[in-house]
Amino acid sequence: MAIVNLQNVTYKYPLTDSPVLQNLNLQVNEGEFVAVVGPNGAGKSTLCYTIAGFVPHFFKGELTGTVEVAGNESSKSSLHEWVLNVGLAFQNPFNQISGAKYTVFEEIAFGLENTGVPRDEMKGRVEEGMKLTGISDLADRSPYSLSGGQQQRVALTSILVMQPKVLVLDEPTSQMDPIGTREVFGVIRTMAERGMTVILVEHKMEWIARFADRVLALHEGQIILDGKPREVLTSDLLVEKGFGISRYTSVARKAKAMGLWKNNELPVTLDEAVEGFKK
Amino acid sequence: MRVEIKDLQFSYPTGVQALLGVSLNIESGEQVAIVGQNGAGKTTLVKHLNGLLQPASGYVRIGDWDTKEHSVAKMAKRVGYVFQNPDEQLFSKNVGAEVAFGPKNLGFHAEQVQGQVKDALAMTELSDKTETNPYDLSPTWRKMVAIASIIAMDTPIVIFDEPTTGQDATNIARIANVIKMLREHGKTVITITHDIDFCAENFERVLAMSQGQVLLDGKANDILGQEDILATTYVDPPQLTRLGKRLGFEKTVRNEEEFLSALKK
Numbered sequence: 001m002a003i004v005n006l007q008n009v010t011y012k013y014p015l016t017d018s019p020v021l022q023n024l025n026l027q028v029n030e031g032e033f034v035a036v037v038g039p040n041g042a043g044k045s046t047l048c049y050t051i052a053g054f055v056p057h058f059f060k061g062e063l064t065g066t067v068e069v070a071g072n073e074s075s076k077s078s079l080h081e082w083v084l085n086v087g088l089a090f091q092n093p094f095n096q097i098s099g100a101k102y103t104v105f106e107e108i109a110f111g112l113e114n115t116g117v118p119r120d121e122m123k124g125r126v127e128e129g130m131k132l133t134g135i136s137d138l139a140d141r142s143p144y145s146l147s148g149g150q151q152q153r154v155a156l157t158s159i160l161v162m163q164p165k166v167l168v169l170d171e172p173t174s175q176m177d178p179i180g181t182r183e184v185f186g187v188i189r190t191m192a193e194r195g196m197t198v199i200l201v202e203h204k205m206e207w208i209a210r211f212a213d214r215v216l217a218l219h220e221g222q223i224i225l226d227g228k229p230r231e232v233l234t235s236d237l238l239v240e241k242g243f244g245i246s247r248y249t250s251v252a253r254k255a256k257a258m259g260l261w262k263n264n265e266l267p268v269t270l271d272e273a274v275e276g277f278k279k
Numbered sequence: 280m281r282v283e284i285k286d287l288q289f290s291y292p293t294g295v296q297a298l299l300g301v302s303l304n305i306e307s308g309e310q311v312a313i314v315g316q317n318g319a320g321k322t323t324l325v326k327h328l329n330g331l332l333q334p335a336s337g338y339v340r341i342g343d344w345d346t347k348e349h350s351v352a353k354m355a356k357r358v359g360y361v362f363q364n365p366d367e368q369l370f371s372k373n374v375g376a377e378v379a380f381g382p383k384n385l386g387f388h389a390e391q392v393q394g395q396v397k398d399a400l401a402m403t404e405l406s407d408k409t410e411t412n413p414y415d416l417s418p419t420w421r422k423m424v425a426i427a428s429i430i431a432m433d434t435p436i437v438i439f440d441e442p443t444t445g446q447d448a449t450n451i452a453r454i455a456n457v458i459k460m461l462r463e464h465g466k467t468v469i470t471i472t473h474d475i476d477f478c479a480e481n482f483e484r485v486l487a488m489s490q491g492q493v494l495l496d497g498k499a500n501d502i503l504g505q506e507d508i509l510a511t512t513y514v515d516p517p518q519l520t521r522l523g524k525r526l527g528f529e530k531t532v533r534n535e536e537e538f539l540s541a542l543k544k
Contacts, residue, residue, distance in 0.1 A: 091445065148363065174444050175441070177315070178513060179316065242447075250535065251519060251522075251539065274525045
């Protein structure tokens with residue numbers, strides 16, 4: 001059953017001439033883990049904003065078609081109803097942090113306060129959330145005194161504690177070191193295993209291949225590929241359209257042209273590359 | 280122009296000891312990548328190079344200038360710094376004015392300013408966008424404006440803080456090309472990056488930092504294969520380096536060319 005349902009969605013920001021999303025159709029089933037890839041300017045962040053209700057409620061502009069999450073239609077719902085179902089972690093955590101709170105603990109509690117969660121439950125959820133994302137030691141720091149990677153963890157945690165049905169993540173690890181990235185992907189996977197629907201915009205192909213159920217390739221506001229991670233991430237179309245691909249895929253493609261890669265399928269992950277090159 | 284860092288220590292007012300005694304030299308025209316976990320002291324270190332931060336002890340010299348003896352405004356003649364977030368450094372009403380601001384402020388003659396701006400815009404592929412307001416551009420192009428505005432100052436040393444964050448493959452290639460052109464112009468380039476594959480493909484020297492100290496410093500091929508030591512500062516070797524190792528290659532490989540030539544053998 002589709003929890004996210006976009007029908008013929010076209011969207012134009014105010015004061016711009018051309019639409020960012022063009023006649024887009026997308027159904028995401030409950031519990032699915034969907035990754036979205038695409039070059040800068042393809043409309044990935046706008047798609048996140050649309051599912052999260054910021055389009056049209058916050059950004060205004062012209063939206064046609066229908067956007068439904070959990071059976072509600074966004075143009076007929078208010079943003080404060082919408083946030084109970086969908087949580088969005090912004091690409092730039094600095095834009096997400098409220099600016100109204102002195103400590104990380106309070107910042108993470110901000111959404112819960114605004115949705116009327118009882119005090120004791122709020123405290124428990126914040127503590128559990130910080131533990132999950134590994135930031136318990138930052139509880140008393142100012143959100144503005146943190147590094148980019150730490151701010152991203154705070155931004156993610158403040159969404160997780162809201163326990164949304166649909167979790168939308170816009171490049172949640174862009175400012176993290178590789179081990180931080182690994183840890184955060186572990187957290188996202190845990191959420192997916194608990195049944196949360198996850199929509200993730202990401203450039204890190206290897207992680208997508210390992211975790212996602214399904215990958216969408218977005219180009220100029222349209223979905224040009226939609227399928228299993230391997231099918232999409234090794235498609236020739238991605239190279240033609242200027243998408244980034246995994247270095248394993250890229251080097252195997254060159255090796256194949258030289259007769260040094262024997263498999264029919266190209267690899268996306270390290271293990272697949274090792275296995276294929278050993279043949 | 281040589282960069283000389285000697286016994287550099289620094290603590291933030293919060294008491295966090297960010298640098299615990301760093302000593303290293305960077306020679307004129309070298310291209311150095313600095314890697315290491317969040318909080319290792321990478322940004323703190325490079326902020327000492329143009330005097331944004333001052334050593335608690337030790338010293339930093341840029342050529343014959345000790346950063347303690349010169350203002351940040353003066354250091355800007357020798358060291359250009361491209362911030363991680365372009366929105367922290369852009370403020371003019373159009374791209375041309377933004378890119379001209381730095382060289383004008385350094386006191387170059389009008390003609391020189393014009394020439395440097397033109398070159399910087401060409402290198403960053405912005406020549407057709409001089410009249411555009413930087414905030415009407417996508418974040419990708421704003422990054423290029425931030426880079427152009429520093430390059431136009433024609434400093435012998437250019438610092439990039441996380442230049443590839445949030446950039447797609449096309450723009451990462453564009454940024455790599457800018458770095459290559461700076462190398463051809465004999466500039467020293469110092470880049471902080473978490474993108475270890477970008478580091479492997481574009482830099483000959485790598486510094487790995489951990490907890491306020493330099494953990495490893497040397498040729499990229501020597502450093503990037505040291506999986507166990509890199510892991511202590513939360514860095515994984517580049518993808519192709521890892522693949523080469525798993526396939527039992529004798530030498531450390533760090534780009535497609537090296538990988539494919541090792542594979543043929």
